[in-house]
Amino acid sequence: MSDELDEIQAIFFEECTEGLTTAEQGLSAMQAGDVSAETIAGVFRAVHSIKGGAGAFGHADLTAFAHKFENVLDEVRAGKIAPTPGVVKVMLSSFDVLSDHVETAKGLAPRPNDAAALAALEKVLADKGADDGAAVPAAPAPAPAPAPVAAAPAAPAEDEFGFTPVAFSLDDFDTPAAPAASTASWTIRFKPSRAALANAGEPLLIIRELETLGATIEAVDVSDVPGLRDLDPEDAYFTWTLSMPGDVPQSDINDCFDFVAPDSLIEVTRNEVEAPAPAFIPVPVIEVTPAPEAAAAPEIDLIPFVPVTATIEDLTAQVQQVVADLAAAPMTPTPAPAPTETAAPKPASEASQTIRVDLSKLDLLLNLVGELVIRNSILADRLSPADRQRVELPELARLTRQIQDNVMSLRAQPIKQAFSRVPRMLRDLSVETGKTIELETVGETTEVDKGVIEKIGDPLTHMIRNAADHGLESTEERIAAGKSPAGTIKLSAEQKGARIFVRVQDNGRGINRERVKAKAIEKGIISADAVLSNEEIDQLICAPGFSTAETISNISGRGVGMDVVRSNVEALGGRVEIHSVPGEGTTFTMILPLTLAILDGMIVRLANQRFVLPLAHVLETVQPEAGQVKRTSPDSEVIDMRGEYVPVKRATEIFGLNDDRKVEDSLVVIVESEHGKVGLVVDTIDDRREVVIKSLDQNLHPIRGLGGATILGDGSIALILDIEALVASTNRYTPKGLAA
Structure with a gap:
């Protein structure tokens, strides 16, 4: 029974994570000005669900705090508290405390101090949000207490309708107690x-x-x-x-x-x-006869109150x-109701059906699909071309690819989930730094493996904070430099082949390389006589303990930010690239591998060893003629492609392989990446084949220039070339791969 409860509680915590994500997105939208009823209701439902589940599992602290938070949201939803900036700020702070309570319930953190947050929520409830200075409808003022009534005149005169007022003394009657004010x-x-x-x-x-x-x-x-x-x-x-x-x-x-x-x-x-008018005091009914000439007063129909x-x-x-009467009524068709603006809930049969699946089961399914592709490759190697058609091997390959694509889509989620926390983070950073920061996002729908989304949160946070604190200048500096007063941070994501590119780009001051190098020497990271390229100096900011901040603040200064970025990304089998132009800005790029993918590859030979070159990057293949490849310096060559000179790189030299083959006896594969076109010199091309990417970092370590490995049809291992890294790098092979 305990195991079953643990499994159910694990599902509850997954729902908490989803609910917190929904609530944060809704609160961020409210902070940005979207205070629509739908947005507020979405946040309310998320907090309400967390409270209900927490109560079922006995998490008393989480339940109590969520209940108080929910009370405020309910008042906002009902329109009794206006969602002013001050109220939204309190709710954002309360959301952070709610997240901490969830972590405590999981056993991952100590109990948070929620006294200040509870007091703020109580104040919002008591003041109805009016302390924030916004226009909030005031509560109706209580009716004034009944004022004493003066004694009636001794000889009242007849009024204009012919009625003669009757004079009496209040002492003559047992006056009932005055009603409450309201x-x-x-x-x-x-x-x-x-x-x-x-x-x-x-x-x-x-x-x-x-x-x-x-x-x-x-x-x-x-x-x-x-x-x-x-x-x-x-x-x-x-x-x-x-x-x-x-x-x-x-x-x-x-x-x-x-x-x-x-x-x-x-x-x-x-x-x-409200209480009755002050001058009214209940008195006994006194029959009064109107004057004959008085007109009859119009009758007023009073609806008698009948208590239920x-x-x-x-x-x-x-x-x-009622049901019996309906059953006795004739069976006449009931006209369909007129359509209304509010759509009725979909029947259960039409609602979207979902099921929770453990990720380990999906991983096992992905691995089995990969093994199916490998077996297909083995069959292709062992069968003759005629036999391949007879056993419908191409059809088997197509079906296998469709299965792989569908299984991958089960794990894939839009990277928008990781981007959703950035707008709020930037608004907080803008307040802390005093800078005006604008955000641009591109590629939010790019689908990334769920495991990658969960692990890039910290690196993304550090890069955003680094860009806001170090990259962007103050408003005064930007105006003096002829820039717009507001700085811009651009967040983008895209998939290229078997890689995911996530970029954080700012239009700030760029990296001050002289200062970075001086700090690195001061902290003993490099020697004073070290000769480094611009790219190597840029990479120094990812060294452990490196920081150029003069003072330690909540944003930076401890030297752990970019080090965390690089270590976390490398743990995923990826790498970090930095490109900076002084005065124009800096771009940080996280290049992450897909967890598992099947790609179309070209099997090539380098020094009699087989490698896989992703076909997505290949433009054309050339058998160079004599004089078509020319050396422009001792370390660089170009190939004349119909009047266009394309740089040439020898893959054997990049990986330190011994090969004395002349370029005229080799092939040049023209590949394209975001860094431009490059001609890679290879020995021969063996085949075109679908291959399964297997990660290297699980058993070895990330090797720059290699995107993974695969198993060929004969059981041998072939390394997969990382074209982006090969094209971008200007260095040769080292024991740990290509230098940055």
Whole structure:
């Protein structure tokens, strides 16, 4: 039983993560000015779900804090508290504390100090958000106490309608006690959703719980009940209207609806009744005869008030009678209701169906698909061309590829989930630094493996904070440099072949390489006589303990930011590239591998060793003629491609392989990357084949210039070339791969 509870609680924590993501996106949208009812309701539902699950598993602290947070959201949703910037700021701070409480419930963090957040929420509830200076509707002022009435005149005169006022003394009557300054009550309307009944919800339990608080049923609306032919036993047709004494706190009423489906109709309205006019005092009825000439006063029809004291049993009998009448009625088709602006909830059969699957099962399925591709490759090597067609090997390869694509899509999620926290982060950084920062995002729909999204959060945070603190100048500096006062940080993502490129680009001051080198020498990271290229100096900012900040702040200064970026990205089998132009800005690029992919590859030979070159980068293949490849310096060559000179790189030299073959006896494969075109010199091309990418970092370490490995049809291992790294690098092979 304990194991089952642990599994269920693990599902709850997954739902907490999803709920926190939804709440953060909604609160960020509210901070940006989107205070629509849909956005507010989304945040409310997320916090409400977290509270309900936490209560079920006994996380008392999380439940209590979420309940207080939910009370504020409920008031905002009902329009009683305006979502002003001050109120949204309190809710954002409360969200952070709520996230900490979730981590505590998981056992990953100590209990947070939530006293300040609770006090802020209480203040918002008490002041209705009015302390923030926004225009909030003021509560109705209490009616003034009745003023003493002066004694009637001794000889009253006849008025203009012919009535003769009767003089009397208040001492002649037993005057009832004056009423209270004001009385109030709650009016509650409740209609359960279809989802509630379909999931065995019982609305009468809610009604009885409200009755224990003093509620009285005023009416039950049965006008939505259709004809018997169209009656659905799982649908909700009744709407209850109840009256509740005004001294019952609204939080107690809301608690009754804790586990009600969020799309149910729940309306709780406060009815304030003002006291009578000060001059009015109830007196006994005195018959007065009007003068004969007076015109008859118009009659006023008064609707008598009849208190409703019906019980659940009485209403049940009434409902049964209604159903009996419907059954006796003739079966006439019921006209379809006119369409309304609010769409009804979809039936359960039409709603999107989802199922939670453990990621380890998906990983196993992905590996099995990869093994299927390898077996297909083995068959292709062992069969003759005629036999391949006879056993429909190409069709098998196509089906295998479709299976792989669909399985990969199960793990893939839009990178927007990782980008969603950036807008709020930048708004906070803008306040802390005093800089005006604008955000641009590109490629939010790029799909990335779920494991990668979870692990790039910290690197992305550090790069954003680094760009805001070090990269962008102050407003005064930007104006002096002829730039726009507001700095821009551009966040982008794209997939190229088997790699994901995530970039953080700013239009700030760029890297001050002289200062970086001086700091590195001061901290002992490099020697004073070291000769470094610009790219190597840029990479120094990723060294452990490196920082150019003069003082330690909440944003930077401890020398752990970019070091975390590089170590986390390399742990994923990726790398970090830095490109900076002084005065124009800096771009940080995280290049991450796909967890598993099947790619179209060209199998080439280098010094009699087989490598795989991704076909996505290949433009054309050339057998160079004599004089077509020319050396422009001792370390560089170019090839004349129809009047265009393309740089040439010998892959054997890059990887330190011994090969004395002349370029005329080799092939030049023209490849293209974001850094331009390059001709790679290879010995021969053996075949074109679909290959499975296997990561190297699990058993070795990331090797720059290699994107992984694969198993060929004969069982041998072939390394997969990383074209982006080969084209970008100007260095030769080292024991740890290509230098940056």
